[in-house]
Amino acid sequence: MLYSYLKSFSQIAVHGIKEHKIRINKNTRIKVFQQNIAHEIQKIALCGDDICISIHGHIDIKKECYVLIEGYLLNVNYSPLFKTDEFNLLYAYDGPLGYIYNKEYTEFYVWSPIAEKINLLLYKNFDPTIEEEPEVFEMQSLQKGVYYIKIDGDLDGFFYNYEAYVYGKRNVVVDPYAYAVGVNGLRGAIVDLKSTNPDGFEEDSYIKLNANVDAIIYEVSIRDFTIDSTSGVNLKGKFLGLTEENTNYEGVQTALYHIKDFGITHLQIMPMYDFSYKSVDEKYPLDKYNWGYDPQNYNCPEGSYSINPFSQKSRIVELKKLIKKLHSIGIGVNMDVVYNHMYEAQHTHFEGLVPGYYFRKNLDGSFINGSGCGNDTASENYMMRRFIVDSVKYWTKEYHIDGYRFDLMGLHDIETMNRVRDEVLKINPYAMIYGEGWNIPTGIEEDIRAIQKNSGKLLGIGFFNDTIRNSVRGSVFEYKEKGFVSGALNLEDTIKECVKGLPNLYVSPCQNINYISCHDNHTLWDKLNISNSKDLFEDLKSMHKLAYGIVLTSQGVPFIHSGDEFLRTKKGVENSYNAKDEINKVDWSLKVKNIDVYNYLKGLINFRKNHPAFRIKDRELIERHIEFLQSPKNTVMFIIKDNANFDSFKDIIVIYNANNNTVKLSLPEGEWHLYVDKNSVYETPKRKFTSSIDVEPISLTILSNTI
Ligand code: CA
Numbered sequence: 108m109l110y111s112y113l114k115s116f117s118q119i120a121v122h123g124i125k126e127h128k129i130r131i132n133k134n135t136r137i138k139v140f141q142q143n144i145a146h147e148i149q150k151i152a153l154c155g156d157d158i159c160i161s162i163h164g165h166i167d168i169k170k171e172c173y174v175l176i177e178g179y180l181l182n183v184n185y186s187p188l189f190k191t192d193e194f195n196l197l198y199a200y201d202g203p204l205g206y207i208y209n210k211e212y213t214e215f216y217v218w219s220p221i222a223e224k225i226n227l228l229l230y231k232n233f234d235p236t237i238e239e240e241p242e243v244f245e246m247q248s249l250q251k252g253v254y255y256i257k258i259d260g261d262l263d264g265f266f267y268n269y270e271a272y273v274y275g276k277r278n279v280v281v282d283p284y285a286y287a288v289g290v291n292g293l294r295g296a297i298v299d300l301k302s303t304n305p306d307g308f309e310e311d312s313y314i315k316l317n318a319n320v321d322a323i324i325y326e327v328s329i330r331d332f333t334i335d336s337t338s339g340v341n342l343k344g345k346f347l348g349l350t351e352e353n354t355n356y357e358g359v360q361t362a363l364y365h366i367k368d369f370g371i372t373h374l375q376i377m378p379m380y381d382f383s384y385k386s387v388d389e390k391y392p393l394d395k396y397n398w399g400y401d402p403q404n405y406n407c408p409e410g411s412y413s414i415n416p417f418s419q420k421s422r423i424v425e426l427k428k429l430i431k432k433l434h435s436i437g438i439g440v441n442m443d444v445v446y447n448h449m450y451e452a453q454h455t456h457f458e459g460l461v462p463g464y465y466f467r468k469n470l471d472g473s474f475i476n477g478s479g480c481g482n483d484t485a486s487e488n489y490m491m492r493r494f495i496v497d498s499v500k501y502w503t504k505e506y507h508i509d510g511y512r513f514d515l516m517g518l519h520d521i522e523t524m525n526r527v528r529d530e531v532l533k534i535n536p537y538a539m540i541y542g543e544g545w546n547i548p549t550g551i552e553e554d555i556r557a558i559q560k561n562s563g564k565l566l567g568i569g570f571f572n573d574t575i576r577n578s579v580r581g582s583v584f585e586y587k588e589k590g591f592v593s594g595a596l597n598l599e600d601t602i603k604e605c606v607k608g609l610p611n612l613y614v615s616p617c618q619n620i621n622y623i624s625c626h627d628n629h630t631l632w633d634k635l636n637i638s639n640s641k642d643l644f645e646d647l648k649s650m651h652k653l654a655y656g657i658v659l660t661s662q663g664v665p666f667i668h669s670g671d672e673f674l675r676t677k678k679g680v681e682n683s684y685n686a687k688d689e690i691n692k693v694d695w696s697l698k699v700k701n702i703d704v705y706n707y708l709k710g711l712i713n714f715r716k717n718h719p720a721f722r723i724k725d726r727e728l729i730e731r732h733i734e735f736l737q738s739p740k741n742t743v744m745f746i747i748k749d750n751a752n753f754d755s756f757k758d759i760i761v762i763y764n765a766n767n768n769t770v771k772l773s774l775p776e777g778e779w780h781l782y783v784d785k786n787s788v789y790e791t792p793k794r795k796f797t798s799s800i801d802v803e804p805i806s807l808t809i810l811s812n813t814i
Pocket of ligand 1: 403
């Protein structure tokens with residue numbers, strides 16, 4: 108393939124000449140031109156397999172550039188230039204962006220070193236389908252590629268877009284920094300953010316967290332959690348639905364009070380920024396289903412979760428009310444953020460303003476697609492990194508968000524993630540930053556990707572642990588593969604590593620997010636039903652309880668997918684991102700049916716919270732206090748000894764028995780009191796054992812020599 112790209116302001120490379128049998132000599136016909144004006148060529152040289160053309164003077168990046176070589180016309184890809192120091196020297200910008208609202212005037216700033224001209228379009232209507240001639244204001248070009256305008260008057264209530272003239276095209280785009288939008292996110296909205304604060308929001312604050320290991324994360328979707336009639340919620344599938352108190356179904360608590368009763372500390376909310384209107388039309392939110400991992404406007408809440416998506420302020424007010432409500436019952440809010448890709452890159456505000464800058468491109472100009480969604484953003488580029496950091500800072504300050512779960516964090520670079528951590532912690536010292544550190548090929552080298560094996564360079568940032576997931580339940584990709592709890596053999600050593608929070612992978616247990624089920628892939632219950640289809644319901648239930656028992660007794664940060672605590676099913680659907688409510692809904696009748704599982708996990712959460720021995724934040728202390736004891740095949744037995752992490756219990760013995768039969772285990776010297784067995788968690792110990800114990804088939808057991 109023959110293509111051309113920019114190496115610097117004065118050097119253009121052409122790739123693929125050998126393939127096309129193009130010979131380079133003094134007779135080769137080469138021209139470099141922009142808008143019919145040819146650049147004077149200084150030198151042509153071979154650089155590796157490519158040829159490098161040096162020109163006198165500079166490429167003007169506001170115009171497209173073409174290379175004509177032996178009859179082939181090539182559009183020059185500028186993306187590589189955007190990563191260079193010489194580009195950053197001219198255009199890296201740290202001043203204000205977005206709009207700054209005042210009652211008397213509003214100032215607008217937008218960055219585009221590429222645009223020849225940018226106009227501010229001011230509208231009265233929230234929706235492009237309403238015909239209206241906008242007021243047009245030409246913006247002033249400042250240094251560093253910034254366009255600016257100040258408009259007098261109180262603009263609260265107006266809408267705006269930018270009209271950017273880029274390479275001869277007119278692109279009308281929403282401001283990437285817009286803090287509010289009209290319905291379906293097609294116009295930015297100017298709002299006085301102060302007027303969006305619910306009563307008392309100024310006094311609302313973050314949830315205090317001593318260490319990440321003290322958190323218990325619970326993942327919910329705003330829509331799934333309350334959409335079913337069994338939720339008993341009035342405003343089903345809305346932000347406000349989750350603020351309703353005392354909702355119940357046949358005597359069991361649902362929604363908000365369920366969360367409170369369960370005992371988790373942090374709610375991880377699946378995408379709640381404004382996602383693509385093509386996935387869910389905010390005017391008809393129930394017509395289509397989508398989780399929303401397809402961002403459209405990063406700094407605004409999603410409209411389909413609002414009771415009034417037509418109001419630019421309502422969604423903001425409603426989300427703030429939800430956060431305030433959750434904080435008032437002691438629960439933190441972690442936001443699921445997807446800065447790694449966008450919905451249809453070529454139609455985004457980013458591409459409309461600065462084509463080729465915000466997304467990673469191959470040298471041939473095509474989008475890099477590690478995310479599997481068609482494009483990866485270029486976090487390593489100065490202004491994209493800045494955008495991500497600014498965005499999380501904004502959510503932290505404006506909405507009091509307690510933490511961030513980064514979708515495909517491994518596509519981001521280490522420096523970006525460290526900046527995110529530093530800047531967010533400056534605002535909220537208790538904040539949690541974690542994400543999916545999967546190693547996926549993308550446009551940056553492996554050693555700078557924010558992936559699990561680079562955790563040593565990402566201190567204070569957490570990673571989802573796929574080792575515990577796959578070893579406890581079996582691979583998420585091989586549906587029939589069993590795990591430790593469901594009958595796979597020889598996993599004892601892996602489980603032991605998991606108990607200690609993967610000491611060979613993570614510098615700190617605070618970086619280790621222990622999970623076995625989340626929105627992706629089968630729910631744990633569906634997985635067990637597929638991998639162990641011939642087993643009895645009661646045995647599957649025991650496996651389910653043991654699996655979460657391992658998560659809640661291992662060192663690290665436990666993570667629970669909502670509804671798993673009462674055997675949530677998605678009816679066997681593995682990838683339900685756009686399945687119907689019927690598949691994705693949390694069905695609260697299952698809580699009634701499986702209340703025993705709920706009570707057991709609730710008891711384990713409470714036990715974990717009462718026992719700091721399960722929440723050691725220091726690697727060395729884990730090594731010092733945890734010792735594995737001899738035990739038969741398919742069992743793991745360990746002792747957390749000597750009042751670990753100031754635990755009130757002297758020694759705690761934990762036993763996982765994955766065998767389908769009762770197993771006799773020898774106990775260390777002393778009297779051992781039973782706190783947890785297969786079916787119950789006891790506040791005061793049930794029985795005591797000396798020298799040995801018979802543990803039930805497929806069970807968790809916890810004992811201590813302290814009463
Ligand atoms: Ca939307």
